[in-house]
Amino acid sequence: MSDLSDNIPVNIGLLGLGVVGGGVAAALLEQPEDISAQTGRPVNLKKVLVRDAARPRDVQLPDGLITTNPEDILADPDISLVVEVIGGESPAAQYLQDALKAGKHVVTANKEVMAKRGPELLSLAQRHNVNLLYEASVGGGIPIIGCLVKELAANRFRSVRSIINGTTNYILTRMANDHTGFALALSEAQEQGYAEADPTNDIEGYDAVYKLSILAGLAFHRRVPPESIHREGITRLQPQDFRYAHELGYAIKSLAIATMEEGGIQARVYPALVPQDNMLAKVDGVYNAVEVEGSLCGRVLIHGRGAGRGPTTSAVVGDLIEIARNLGAGSTPLPSITPEDAGGIRSIDDLECQYFLRLNIADRPGVLAQIARILGEQNISIASVLQKDANPEAQTAEIVITTHPARELWVQKALELAANLEVVQEINSLLRIED
Numbered sequence: 001m002s003d004l005s006d007n008i009p010v011n012i013g014l015l016g017l018g019v020v021g022g023g024v025a026a027a028l029l030e031q032p033e034d035i036s037a038q039t040g041r042p043v044n045l046k047k048v049l050v051r052d053a054a055r056p057r058d059v060q061l062p063d064g065l066i067t068t069n070p071e072d073i074l075a076d077p078d079i080s081l082v083v084e085v086i087g088g089e090s091p092a093a094q095y096l097q098d099a100l101k102a103g104k105h106v107v108t109a110n111k112e113v114m115a116k117r118g119p120e121l122l123s124l125a126q127r128h129n130v131n132l133l134y135e136a137s138v139g140g141g142i143p144i145i146g147c148l149v150k151e152l153a154a155n156r157f158r159s160v161r162s163i164i165n166g167t168t169n170y171i172l173t174r175m176a177n178d179h180t181g182f183a184l185a186l187s188e189a190q191e192q193g194y195a196e197a198d199p200t201n202d203i204e205g206y207d208a209v210y211k212l213s214i215l216a217g218l219a220f221h222r223r224v225p226p227e228s229i230h231r232e233g234i235t236r237l238q239p240q241d242f243r244y245a246h247e248l249g250y251a252i253k254s255l256a257i258a259t260m261e262e263g264g265i266q267a268r269v270y271p272a273l274v275p276q277d278n279m280l281a282k283v284d285g286v287y288n289a290v291e292v293e294g295s296l297c298g299r300v301l302i303h304g305r306g307a308g309r310g311p312t313t314s315a316v317v318g319d320l321i322e323i324a325r326n327l328g329a330g331s332t333p334l335p336s337i338t339p340e341d342a343g344g345i346r347s348i349d350d351l352e353c354q355y356f357l358r359l360n361i362a363d364r365p366g367v368l369a370q371i372a373r374i375l376g377e378q379n380i381s382i383a384s385v386l387q388k389d390a391n392p393e394a395q396t397a398e399i400v401i402t403t404h405p406a407r408e409l410w411v412q413k414a415l416e417l418a419a420n421l422e423v424v425q426e427i428n429s430l431l432r433i434e435d
């Protein structure tokens, strides 16, 4: 590790100059005094790794900063802090590993790497006596990781309930409030720099799964691997779902939830109905919110901008300042949690909650009775039934059924049986009601 005695500048190597990298570079170049006033030593952007040096960019860098060779950063003994904002697993994970092994402190915004390989990288950081901070990996500008690791560290947590993908929340808000089509809302989110390079990661729930894996690991001190989290995207939602949900007193939000149950941790990402008076129902646009329930603090909710250049830069530079402040004689590792492999992740089949079911059925006597019988046989009690949209020509109707709390396994079984009824045309939606 390079010499970090007092007042020697902290040289920074930045890996990536995209939406977030551009924001970090601009913050380091445009407000160096503000940053060094907080760190107590100069902070100097020494090298920036890009894939294509010729590409035009909206941030002006002094000559000589750009490189396309990662070794110019990873093998430079004068660079003591590496900031990774490339995203994706490869090659970012390898760069992080190389940086830590070379004794460099690391700040990353990479949720995929931290979800899949966080415990391994945190142990590596510990072994090399350096810090690995990743506040920007979850929730953009909202400081939820710092809260779990430090301010709320005295708690045992019962649950994490969150909206942690700005792109899907933006799309769902536009669809619910302005009746905007899915495709237009997605392209707006992309234009504003909220979406991932491949928006599949947002709309199919992978991005939220990575973030929930990180949060659940920190809350429960147990590894919750991304593949153990039940995942559903938002692409199958239709305008009718929003209309019926509204009529029943709910909003539709893509939620990422992890709960500590008696038999283990239950973790899931899916679009769900949330009562309109619940705080999460009021989180709109690109905003994120994370609500944790701790044994001492009770429920704490943090709300803020979850994606985009400014908020993510805020989290990255905050971590960078924290590390630079802590450097020098007698510096100690910053607080961190390395989740342990303990198993005990529960299947979605065990989930128990209320359900919202939307079906297209034949509009004739006795049809509802057949569906009610199937639900009853699976021990599912109906809470309400709505039938609004009938098609007299086709003699079909759309019904929406909400249930009392029921077990997921039985609901899936009932829908499988219902789908085989001659009178059921289509099962359009199965959404959980989370309150």
Ligand code: HSE
Pocket: 137, 139, 140, 164, 165, 166, 167, 168, 194, 195, 196, 202, 207, 306, 307, 308
């Ligand atoms: N695509 C992500 C989102 C960006 O929409 O939340 C921040 O991780």
